[in-house]
Amino acid sequence: MAALGRHERLQIMLSGKELEALENWRFERRMPSRAAAVRELLRLGLAAEEGLVTRQVIKSRDFGVLDPDSEGSENGPD
Numbered sequence: 001m002a003a004l005g006r007h008e009r010l011q012i013m014l015s016g017k018e019l020e021a022l023e024n025w026r027f028e029r030r031m032p033s034r035a036a037a038v039r040e041l042l043r044l045g046l047a048a049e050e051g052l053v054t055r056q057v058i059k060s061r062d063f064g065v066l067d068p069d070s071e072g073s074e075n076g077p078d
Contacts, residue, residue, distance in 0.1 A: 010037075 014022065026037035 017048065022034065022037060025031075025041070026034065029037075029040075031037040042052075
């Protein structure tokens with residue numbers, strides 16, 4: 001986890017229907033994990049707010065919410 005610059009853990013509770021919707025969305029897109037799916041949904045939601053929706057990621061480590069260049073700036077060096 002530290003190698004990816006992800007130092008914070010986020011825990012959420014979902015209803016059965018919410019989890020089913022997440023899993024369906026994830027499997028339709030062949031996402032590697034629930035965490036990757038949640039990060040991608042966050043990225044899409046944030047990008048939609050800014051009108052910047054693009055899709056170019058493939059590997060699990062590429063599914064992030066923020067631009068990789070800006071992720072380490074607040075937490076200091078990795």
